[in-house]
Amino acid sequence: MEMEILINRIIREVIFWMAWIIIPLIMEIIPAFGGFFILLKKSFVLKGKAIPQAVSEITLIIPIYNSAETLRTCLTSVHNSNYPIELMDILLVNNGSTDNSYEVYRQCQDEFRDLPMTWLNASQGKSKALNMALYNSHGKYIVHIDSDGKLHPDALRNMAIRFEQRPEVDCLTGVILTDMKLIESTNSFMMKLVRRCEFFEYCQSFLAGRNFESEFNSIYTLSGAFSAFRKSAILKSQLFNTATVSEDTQVTFQMHKIQKKGISLCENAFFYVDPIESYNKLYTQRQRWQRGEIEVSHMFLQEELTIIKGFISNFMVRTLVFDHTFAFPRMIWYFALIFLVFLNYPIALVLSSIGIIYLLYSFSMFLYYINVLMYLDKVKDIQRYYRSKWYLIFVLPGFNFVVFWIRFAGIINSIKGEGVWKTTSLTEEWNKIKVAVNDDFHFPKRVIAALRRKVNL
Amino acid sequence: MLTLKIIAFIVWIYVIWVLSRTGLHFFKFCIGSVGLFFFLMLWIQPLIMQPLKMAVSAAAGVLGDFFEMYDSYYQYSILFIPKDTTAVSLTIDYECSGVIEIMAFSCMLWFFPLYNTIEKLIINCIGLAVIFLANVLRIFLICTLIYFYGNEIFYFAHTIFGRIFFYSISIALYFYVFTRSHIIRQKVGSFNYGNGDTDK
Numbered sequence: 203m204e205m206e207i208l209i210n211r212i213i214r215e216v217i218f219w220m221a222w223i224i225i226p227l228i229m230e231i232i233p234a235f236g237g238f239f240i241l242l243k244k245s246f247v248l249k250g251k252a253i254p255q256a257v258s259e260i261t262l263i264i265p266i267y268n269s270a271e272t273l274r275t276c277l278t279s280v281h282n283s284n285y286p287i288e289l290m291d292i293l294l295v296n297n298g299s300t301d302n303s304y305e306v307y308r309q310c311q312d313e314f315r316d317l318p319m320t321w322l323n324a325s326q327g328k329s330k331a332l333n334m335a336l337y338n339s340h341g342k343y344i345v346h347i348d349s350d351g352k353l354h355p356d357a358l359r360n361m362a363i364r365f366e367q368r369p370e371v372d373c374l375t376g377v378i379l380t381d382m383k384l385i386e387s388t389n390s391f392m393m394k395l396v397r398r399c400e401f402f403e404y405c406q407s408f409l410a411g412r413n414f415e416s417e418f419n420s421i422y423t424l425s426g427a428f429s430a431f432r433k434s435a436i437l438k439s440q441l442f443n444t445a446t447v448s449e450d451t452q453v454t455f456q457m458h459k460i461q462k463k464g465i466s467l468c469e470n471a472f473f474y475v476d477p478i479e480s481y482n483k484l485y486t487q488r489q490r491w492q493r494g495e496i497e498v499s500h501m502f503l504q505e506e507l508t509i510i511k512g513f514i515s516n517f518m519v520r521t522l523v524f525d526h527t528f529a530f531p532r533m534i535w536y537f538a539l540i541f542l543v544f545l546n547y548p549i550a551l552v553l554s555s556i557g558i559i560y561l562l563y564s565f566s567m568f569l570y571y572i573n574v575l576m577y578l579d580k581v582k583d584i585q586r587y588y589r590s591k592w593y594l595i596f597v598l599p600g601f602n603f604v605v606f607w608i609r610f611a612g613i614i615n616s617i618k619g620e621g622v623w624k625t626t627s628l629t630e631e632w633n634k635i636k637v638a639v640n641d642d643f644h645f646p647k648r649v650i651a652a653l654r655r656k657v658n659l
Numbered sequence: 660m661l662t663l664k665i666i667a668f669i670v671w672i673y674v675i676w677v678l679s680r681t682g683l684h685f686f687k688f689c690i691g692s693v694g695l696f697f698f699l700m701l702w703i704q705p706l707i708m709q710p711l712k713m714a715v716s717a718a719a720g721v722l723g724d725f726f727e728m729y730d731s732y733y734q735y736s737i738l739f740i741p742k743d744t745t746a747v748s749l750t751i752d753y754e755c756s757g758v759i760e761i762m763a764f765s766c767m768l769w770f771f772p773l774y775n776t777i778e779k780l781i782i783n784c785i786g787l788a789v790i791f792l793a794n795v796l797r798i799f800l801i802c803t804l805i806y807f808y809g810n811e812i813f814y815f816a817h818t819i820f821g822r823i824f825f826y827s828i829s830i831a832l833y834f835y836v837f838t839r840s841h842i843i844r845q846k847v848g849s850f851n852y853g854n855g856d857t858d859k
Contacts, residue, residue, distance in 0.1 A: 228823075446847055496845050497845055499845075500842050500843070500845040501847060503842060504842065504843055507838070507839040509830070509831045509834045509835070522838060522842070523830070523834060523838065526837070526842075527833050527834045527838045528830070530767055530833050531826070531829065533767075534763045537696070538759070538763075541696075541697075541700070613841075615684050615685050617684065617773050617845075618772050631683050631686075634682075635677060635683070637681075638677045639677060642677070
């Protein structure tokens, strides 16, 4: 009897809290749980795949835009790659650089004499550079990387092997991670924490997020920093679009929608980029990503924007609902918590519900953490680093919260004004406010100053 | 206290004005809609609360009468569900009236920079009707569950089932009002590289 009362009480308590947390639970925690098991299964399946011995010729495209500082490191990583050099064809496509990138290229040519490199000049814009290189490429597979990152020695080989293993796959995205040495050399404590969070975020975004999407051929965007195509597939597309700020998502949509091509993640092909430079950069970069998603949806999804059919049958609409539509009730939810305190709700109730949600988010971060650790098995140094930073699973919900607001800013700001590569940073926005307020109070300030002078006299 | 509220209101108007002039759309949207919500809660909500509660119970009562499942005493915002020999009474309170949801939607809409004023007026009316109907249907569903399964189901029906139902309809409304229209009207192209060159 007592047991029954106890169980009933627990059920009532659970239902009571469920009411508070039901929305984030359905939206994020349950999918994280499902994804965990799917990725667990995939990791075992992958281990059994046979590795083909021969690989084919690849064309490596590197768009260059004021890359003088990073180009040498990038080319060094290509040189250190274990892909057979005789099967490589490297195209560096300059698109309007104003620095001495070309001189750096010439020095690298002398240094890495065995690397077959060609320099091309295109008009401004990464898309134009990529398109020009595509027309000049000879390889069976086309790989493009950004000039400000570094390839892992096995990356190209693993991508080519994956293409050979899976004939149904036409496009592959590599795994982009931020450079852990640079993260650890950061001086400021807060910035280091943000960069570590960013590293975790990249790990999760590729090794959990895209890895999971890859299982259902529903990758939303190939990485703009490192991805690869079968030449036969990419040349049938409309190539890289020059109108949008997000040519990587645009080409992904083309492959999905027009050509019904298989898009997958090559989870053992790593590419390292620099961690985020500053808070301002994070603020503008995430807004640009969000804007890209909206622009590409405008190009491809207009006919499919229905809530029931679209949501059920089209993963792109689903992603849009998660990123765009849910942002609005989420905003209400966050502010409602503050208002509830004013409405005389017990503060303990509000705080406990925030606490429960935080713990649930941390739990889903923990599930991702386990997944990511499994997929970092081939890169032991990164795996060790990632493992040692386990405590970040408790910090990431906070980081994601901040990123949510930045992306929300991206949604609202993309409605008005021209698309700019350089969205205004927080510092610039703050300066604008200061100037406006100073202007407004210019007259009263002058009056007060005049009065003071009078009184003093 | 009233002076404080009025000062807060003036400061809010000034902040919105500054944010408009500086073109900081996101901050205008956030501070604008949250501020408006706050002032509506303060001054408008007490006025519309009672009529809204009565309207919701009256409309839910129409459905109850039609299916002969429960009676509505809308003057008191109460629904009576006869169950065997007893009756379960449901009071439509502050949370059930949907006043918060209606105001939250309206506040976001008025500061969402996609529509012009006429469009906002029309969409606001439609949104109001949708939220009101969704709320009436939610209450009808809760009453139906109680009618068939008794008082034990109340907690589940009210806190979980009703909430998910209402939330789904709200998401559909938000999808059409905020997401779909935005995607369709989004401008693409003619972006700037930040150094003055425009790429058409």
